[in-house]
Amino acid sequence: MRHFAVELEELNQAILEMGALVESTIHCSVQALVDRDERMALRVIEDENRINQMELDVDARVTRLLALNQPVAGDLRLLIMALKINTDLERMGDLAVNIAERAISLSKVPPVKPLIDTPRMASLVEDMLHRSLDSFVKRDAALAAKVLPADDEVDSLRDRIYSELLEVMQLNPTVVPAAIHLMFVARNLERIADHTTNIAEDVIFLVRGIDVRHHATENKV
């Protein structure tokens, strides 16, 4: 049996590598949308396989570490959080693929309007993900806590995008299909922000042993 600490560090690295790929995937999916770049969108879709493999790898590492050791306290929390962060990252990868698919559909129709606040919403979401992963690397609960309020900002940007798109569609029915795609892109970005929030909450739990989901009271392991 290899040393537990070494394997934990490898797990940590595997999560960070997966996080970096998911970050780049989200960035490229939105870039493909803005630049109407079908090839970039296709690369995002191809990356999904790598992300899925990484998810299986992280789960297998956690299962092995739980089976061969008796981790307690902080180490046990890390393993449980690894499973959760893994699920969140994989799901963000799926959402980026959905954005990329919509970018391809949108690249085939005339651009009806600037993309409203979509790029701004995307850069806010990317920043949230970057900071939540950073808080995981540094095991910094204060940094993680700072990610949470941005979720409200994302939600209000999404609401603004929705109402602008509704207006556009009602004025000009021919743009309905394109507007629907943009609406789902906003929805996907909002979901990515939710998963980012999950990661930040997990980091807080990891560091402080306090479950902040659903405004839970202290819930120490």
Next chain:
Amino acid sequence: MRHFAVELEELNQAILEMGALVESTIHCSVQALVDRDERMALRVIEDENRINQMELDVDARVTRLLALNQPVAGDLRLLIMALKINTDLERMGDLAVNIAERAISLSKVPPVKPLIDTPRMASLVEDMLHRSLDSFVKRDAALAAKVLPADDEVDSLRDRIYSELLEVMQLNPTVVPAAIHLMFVARNLERIADHTTNIAEDVIFLVRGIDVRHHATENKV
């Protein structure tokens, strides 16, 4: 320390109870939509708190069982699957709340068209969830495997709903807001089906020790 087997059985029961509540929540959210019943929709929204508390409870049970025992093989798999199924169920509860919120919005505007295939899609999704929870109760991988193909049927129903709604919107721009709500309802039902598929895959892993996600090769614990 209480007997491990007793605590495992209690965990099992907690998951089933949560599953039953999520099932009824999904059913009521769609019923509220069909009957334009705002009160029923509000009850769904209230139930979210109970589901969230159940999620925290299941996580706490798993963490305690992992910390105080050294589960291996089947028991370890059960605990890891419990964490995953827990996340899926909680997320389905969120999606049901979103359907209920849209049911409230829709109950305030004139019904523009029958709800197309939405009720049919919903009953298919409810059936998937029921069977996947049943396969968990019975630890029946064959039953779980039978849930998986229904996901394709759900996806094609969603595609049909999307294109019918697109057509309706382009013919009559005044129905755009209502049609958008129905589109997101279809999207939410499709996502619920995805989570149901996750549960079925988890049951297969639990029983057979084989990870069938992403068409993974055998991945025994």
